[in-house]
Amino acid sequence: MQGNNLTALRIEQLIKLVMTESVLIILASYNGGTYIEQQIRSIQEQDYEKWSLWIRDDGSTDNTVALIRGISQNEKRIKLIEDDLGNLGPAANFSALMSLAVQDGTYDYVCFSDQDDVWMNCKLRLQLEKIKEMDETLPRLVFSDLELVDDTLQLIHKSAMAYRWNHNVVKDAIKVMAIENYITGCTIMTDMAMLKISTPVPQRAFMHDWWVALCAASAGQIGFVGTPLVKYRQHQSNVLGTSSGWGSMDFLLINRAERWKNNNQYFLQSVIQAYQLLSRICEDRVKKYADPKAKRFLIIYLSTFSQKSALLSVGTFVRCGVHRMGIMRNLTLWIRLPWILPFCKRNLPEDIRNNSIFSSSNN
DSSP states (O other), X not given: OHHHHHHHHHHHHHHHHHTTSOEEEEEEESSOTTTHHHHHXXXXXXXXXXXXXXXXXXXXXXXXXXXXXXXXXXXXXXXXXXXXXXXOOHHHHHHHHHHXXXXXXXXXXXXXXXXXXXXXXXXXXXXXXXXXXXXXXXXXXXXXXXXXXXXXXXXXXXXXXXXXXXOSOOTXXXXXXXXXXXXXXXXXXXXXXXXXXXXXOOTTOSOHHHHHHHHHHHHSEEEEEEEEEEEEEOOTTOSSOOOOGGXXXXXXXXXHHHHHHHHHHHHXXXXXXXXXXXXXXXXXXXXXXXXXXXXXXXXXXXXXXXXXXXXXXXXXXXXXXXXXXXXXXXXXXXXXXXXXXXXXXXXXXXXXXXXOHHHHHTO
């Protein structure tokens, strides 16, 4: 009993300590009527109360908007963003919300929320504690572990990080983040400096959360909360779900031709995104934060796709140190590499192929 009292007292003290910080939660909705009420309710039940929730709907044809309006009538902290931008897609929808948050400029921190998950009631508080421990002179991003659950919230795995074989924030995160993302958007909290340098999300970015994580890995800092803070729902309507470490071997076993093609296309998109990242961190507003090691890595890595010699390309790829998380994921990468590199060289968009970023980035 005494231990419980001490825990309750500590929580009360911590809440009072940080309750002066304002948190904006941004949620991009689309046909989310089945689950969105549960997600919003879990936000309302946070033990940290100084938050606002902005929701932009992307043209839902179900009852999503009606549900949001009904809830917001009785909750002043919730705002439905209405505009004439039409259907943007998930990444651009979040980008629009990010731009509005930057323009508003009155919040200390920003969190990203999906429409179909459930947050633990300590999520905001624990992430605030972590982000306030970090160096405030550099842009900050904090993410957490998640519980994997099915569409009825029944537990699939207690740790998404362990399920994926990703056990913590890796050293030299950019060398992994260049080709795969291990930071799930619904767990992200950033400060305003981080939000500003990652806004807007480029049109050819793979997804908003991967883009924001890349910006943090190359021009900021990343913090990790090991406690699962989100029940991450896995269902057929997920835009992107999660897969185990063994999932990367599927292309060797099932629908090989189609999976091979999709994996090559995925890698090409990640290369295009990396070009966009190098361009962003060379901008005047961002370069003061850019990590010289991350910048140098991007230059060497991307030069892989401009070399005529296949042998030189492979050598450069190895030398730069890019890798995936886990033995099996790296094995599949090395098996596919002789096909990936020429595929990317052939299919890079012309404007990127002729980009002068390499010369300008050395100035």
